[in-house]
Amino acid sequence: MPQIWPIGGGKGGTGKSFVTGSLGILLAREGYQTLLIDLDLGAANLHTTIGAPNPEKSLSDFVNKKVAALDETIIPTPTPNLFMISGAMNNLDIANLAHEQKTKILREIAKLPYNYILLDLGAGTSFNTIDFFMISNSGIFITTPEPTATENIYRLIRAVYFRKIRQVLNVYHFRALAKEAEERNSKATVTNPDLLLDMIKELDPEKGGMLEQELNTLEFGLLMNQHRKQDNPDIGRFICQIIEKHLALKIQFLGNIAFDENVHLAVCKKRPFLEMSPYSRTAIDFRECFKKLLIMKDKSFGIRHAVDRVL
Amino acid sequence: MGLMMKPYPKQTHYKILDIPTDASPYEINHAYRNAFELYQDDSMAAYSFFPDSERKEILARLEEAYLTLINPESRSVYDRSLMEMGIMEEENRYHDHSKRVMPIYDIRRKKTHYQWLSKVPVVDKSRVSENPSIQDILQKDRLTGQDLKRIRTTLGLTLAQIFLQTRIAIGILEAIEDDRFDHLPPAVYLKSFLKLYAQCLTIDADTVVQAYMKHMKLS
Ligand SMILES: Nc1ncnc2c1ncn2[C@@H]1O[C@H](COP(=O)(O)OP(=O)(O)OP(=O)(O)O)[C@@H](O)[C@H]1O
Ligand SMILES: [Mg+2]
Numbered sequence: 001m002p003q004i005w006p007i008g009g010g011k012g013g014t015g016k017s018f019v020t021g022s023l024g025i026l027l028a029r030e031g032y033q034t035l036l037i038d039l040d041l042g043a044a045n046l047h048t049t050i051g052a053p054n055p056e057k058s059l060s061d062f063v064n065k066k067v068a069a070l071d072e073t074i075i076p077t078p079t080p081n082l083f084m085i086s087g088a089m090n091n092l093d094i095a096n097l098a099h100e101q102k103t104k105i106l107r108e109i110a111k112l113p114y115n116y117i118l119l120d121l122g123a124g125t126s127f128n129t130i131d132f133f134m135i136s137n138s139g140i141f142i143t144t145p146e147p148t149a150t151e152n153i154y155r156l157i158r159a160v161y162f163r164k165i166r167q168v169l170n171v172y173h174f175r176a177l178a179k180e181a182e183e184r185n186s187k188a189t190v191t192n193p194d195l196l197l198d199m200i201k202e203l204d205p206e207k208g209g210m211l212e213q214e215l216n217t218l219e220f221g222l223l224m225n226q227h228r229k230q231d232n233p234d235i236g237r238f239i240c241q242i243i244e245k246h247l248a249l250k251i252q253f254l255g256n257i258a259f260d261e262n263v264h265l266a267v268c269k270k271r272p273f274l275e276m277s278p279y280s281r282t283a284i285d286f287r288e289c290f291k292k293l294l295i296m297k298d299k300s301f302g303i304r305h306a307v308d309r310v311l
Numbered sequence: 312m313g314l315m316m317k318p319y320p321k322q323t324h325y326k327i328l329d330i331p332t333d334a335s336p337y338e339i340n341h342a343y344r345n346a347f348e349l350y351q352d353d354s355m356a357a358y359s360f361f362p363d364s365e366r367k368e369i370l371a372r373l374e375e376a377y378l379t380l381i382n383p384e385s386r387s388v389y390d391r392s393l394m395e396m397g398i399m400e401e402e403n404r405y406h407d408h409s410k411r412v413m414p415i416y417d418i419r420r421k422k423t424h425y426q427w428l429s430k431v432p433v434v435d436k437s438r439v440s441e442n443p444s445i446q447d448i449l450q451k452d453r454l455t456g457q458d459l460k461r462i463r464t465t466l467g468l469t470l471a472q473i474f475l476q477t478r479i480a481i482g483i484l485e486a487i488e489d490d491r492f493d494h495l496p497p498a499v500y501l502k503s504f505l506k507l508y509a510q511c512l513t514i515d516a517d518t519v520v521q522a523y524m525k526h527m528k529l530s
Pocket of ligand 2: 016017018045046122
């Protein structure tokens with residue numbers, strides 16, 4: 001079963017596609033069979049970060065039933081061991097995928113014969129985006145040292161947290177407990193999922209314990225991209241501390257990736273940045289983060305589980 | 312979980328600073344400095360998460376906790392009030408280390424609310440044997456605290472996780488990693504600590520004990 005790393009982070013332009021492409025190249029170079037899937041339907045540009053030509057096939061061929069199996073949309077890239085499914089040419093938005101289309105994609109992804117599958121989730125925190133994010137227990141968040149980007153990380157992680165609560169409690173239980181929790185403490189609402197969990201634990205210790213266990217299986221990573229010299233190097237670590245303290249979720253800071261003018265140049269030239277500037281600070285940062293990521297690794301036992309639950 | 316939201320008795324000064332009830336002044340200072348940096352006015356990580364009023368309230372609570380605990384007299388009064396409420400026990404109070412024998416394991420320490428958060432991950436031995444930089448470190452015949460720390464962080468373990476597994480106080484673990492030898496317990500205890508620490512990292516305990524003791528002697 002593949003290890004799946006969903007890569008998201010809310011805000012547009014933080015570098016999700018750039019990071020997905022670069023991590024894919026590093027995995028492929030290690031000899032892992034690696035597949036990148038561009039789920040940023042509508043604004044797909046993942047292929048440009050790995051120097052792949054404009055794709056002739058894409059995910060929409062599967063969604064529109066032009067091809068029967070998802071693996072028929074896979075295309076090779078200039079990097080050995082690295083493959084991708086493009087999202088280009090899609091006129092559909094991930095937020096508008098019908099439930100059965102989404103579950104079909106999720107189910108097929110988990111069956112693909114790769115060591116690693118990286119999902120570029122694009123911006124946004126739609127219901128569907130979060131479902132894709134939760135296909136595995138170890139999603140990776142990308143942010144930049146800017147307040148709006150940080151806020152988006154929090155928004156996304158709260159949404160993930162809240163969705164987990166709803167998955168574990170059945171609808172009936174959830175409504176009843178959430179209502180009672182809110183009556184007892186008016187702050188225990190969707191925007192305060194941690195307090196909600198606290199209240200649920202008090203009202204129904206058994207369900208609360210189950211929930212806590214489920215939340216405990218999640219282990220996220222955070223990457224601070226476009227980091228400039230004058231930026232505080234600790235922001236990423238602090239964000240993780242806040243999340244661990246106040247949402248009781250595990251999230252590991254994977255490191256800062258330096259800002260580099262040449263990234264733009266590489267994208268324009270449609271060449272992988274890691275090949276163009278292998279000795280730049282940014283490339284070194286990537287390799288360091290990559291090492292940490294491999295150590296963190298996906299506890300992939302959660303995948304089937306997560307897929308089943310969406311059904 | 313939300314620092315702010317719990318009714319009073321659940322949030323002791325110790326919980327707010329995230330330290331055990333027998334924390335040393337050194338640990339209290341350390342915890343306050345870290346927390347302050349995290350929640351201060353221009354911490355992007357905090358102001359993007361909390362409404363300003365809530366963040367200010369956390370800061371005020373931290374300061375109150377710090378000022379109460381750093382002063383031995385007010386701390387003693389506060390501890391007594393906790394004991395009267397039955398949320399703290401005499402044996403878990405801080406005693407000045409210079410005046411008593413260092414506790415070896417704090418097995419009696421209560422489970423904390425956050426304990427499940429930092430459950431110790433099982434380290435796969437192959438991660439040590441297949442990691443060239445760790446192997447390089449282990450080749451040396453003197454191991455510094457910094458070396459041990461590098462192995463630990465390479466494996467992605469936190470001090471809190473080591474504490475949870477070994478019950479060695481975090482202050483001591485830090486002193487080992489910082490080579491602050493004058494803060495370390497007598498050799499017999501130190502050796503058993505190093506052994507437990509090495510076991511957590513799945514590296515050979517005897518090698519570590521020997522190499523670290525040698526480093527200490529030669530420093
Ligand atoms: N480390 C970096 N240094 C310099 N520029 C960067 C860096 N990372 C990304 N960029 C620039 O930011 C732009 C956006 O990057 P990218 O397309 O990867 O973001 P994204 O998060 O995928 O955006 P979207 O939400 O639109 O999909 C790119 O044009 C790239 O040039
Ligand atoms: Mg993108």
